[in-house]
Amino acid sequence: MSDVFSLNGKTAIVTGASSGIGAGAAISLARQGADIIMCARRVPEMEAVAEKIRALGRRVLCVKLDQRDYSAVKKFIREDVKNFGGADILVANAGVSARQQIVETTAEEMDRIIDTNYKGTVYILQETAKLMISQKRAGQNIIIVSSVNAFRPLRSQAVYTGTKSALEALMRCLAADLSEAAPKIRVNSLAPGATLTELGGKKTPEEYEKAKNANKPNIPLGRIGLIEDMGDPIAFLASDAARYITGATLLVDGGLSLRMDL
Numbered sequence: 001m002s003d004v005f006s007l008n009g010k011t012a013i014v015t016g017a018s019s020g021i022g023a024g025a026a027i028s029l030a031r032q033g034a035d036i037i038m039c040a041r042r043v044p045e046m047e048a049v050a051e052k053i054r055a056l057g058r059r060v061l062c063v064k065l066d067q068r069d070y071s072a073v074k075k076f077i078r079e080d081v082k083n084f085g086g087a088d089i090l091v092a093n094a095g096v097s098a099r100q101q102i103v104e105t106t107a108e109e110m111d112r113i114i115d116t117n118y119k120g121t122v123y124i125l126q127e128t129a130k131l132m133i134s135q136k137r138a139g140q141n142i143i144i145v146s147s148v149n150a151f152r153p154l155r156s157q158a159v160y161t162g163t164k165s166a167l168e169a170l171m172r173c174l175a176a177d178l179s180e181a182a183p184k185i186r187v188n189s190l191a192p193g194a195t196l197t198e199l200g201g202k203k204t205p206e207e208y209e210k211a212k213n214a215n216k217p218n219i220p221l222g223r224i225g226l227i228e229d230m231g232d233p234i235a236f237l238a239s240d241a242a243r244y245i246t247g248a249t250l251l252v253d254g255g256l257s258l259r260m261d262l
């Protein structure tokens with residue numbers, strides 16, 4: 001019997017794979033059989049994730065990339081990805097956040113968030129779409145990591161939330177546009193809820209364990225999200241099991257968005 005969840009023979013690009021949800025996605029995709037092309041700015045952190053992927057028997061490439069740099073993104077897709085043999089899956093995950101009231105946010109901070117989360121992601125999406133259209137492979141698909149913030153307001157995250165809402169709108173436009181490619185390219189998003197990563201700052205192992213095990217009465221499933229809670233649904237969206245899903249958002253938030261008490 002064929003395994004529709006298998007990614008054997010596929011190659012996935014994962015942006016922002018040096019930590020957090022990107023690192024978790026790279027490992028989940030590799031477990032399902034995919035070879036992995038990772039990019040981010042911190043090479044030693046990426047190499048540590050790459051070691052785990054090699055131990056699973058997969059090929060892996062780590063590329064140092066600041067996705068705010070348009071020409072570097074072009075070089076990454078047109079040279080590094082092509083030389084590795086192309087890619088079937090893109091997980092556009094890299095992003096930055098800040099908890100700040102908009103009245104306290106500097107122009108530099110706005111640029112950092114908008115340039116990374118929106119413009120940088122658009123650069124990656126544009127170049128990958130060109131590559132996928134030219135490759136003409138079956139089953140190609142894109143997953144954009146947005147946020148639960150795009151669907152419900154959370155305090156002091158206005159600029160960040162704007163970029164994530166923009167990515168949701170972009171995802172639906174791309175899903176329509178890339179359905180005109182032959183073969184068709186699926187585009188979806190995964191919207192994580194509160195997830196234990198470095199986004200809100202680095203944690204010691206003790207702080208990590210405490211946060212992981214903390215009871216979270218405000219989240220219907222009772223705990224904070226972990227990177228593997230995001231990686232496995234990303235691997236599902238990337239697989240043939242999701243072959244009739246495009247233009248959709250998979251909300252993976254433990255029910256956080258159901259809250260009625262704010």
Ligand SMILES: NC(=O)c1ccc[n+]([C@@H]2O[C@H](COP(=O)([O-])OP(=O)(O)OC[C@H]3O[C@@H](n4cnc5c(N)ncnc54)[C@H](OP(=O)(O)O)[C@@H]3O)[C@@H](O)[C@H]2O)c1
Binds near residue numbers: 015021042095195
């Ligand atoms: N954690 C949450 O609660 C949560 C909730 C909803 C959505 N998200 C989304 O999930 C995604 C991953 O975040 P995370 O929580 O896993 O945080 P994280 O551990 O800080 O990961 C962010 C990743 O983005 C990369 N990155 C940042 N700026 C970059 C740039 N200019 N160029 C290339 N790569 C860059 C970082 O790598 P380098 O620093 O090495 O470049 C890192 O690998 C983000 O898009 C975030 O908005 C997170």
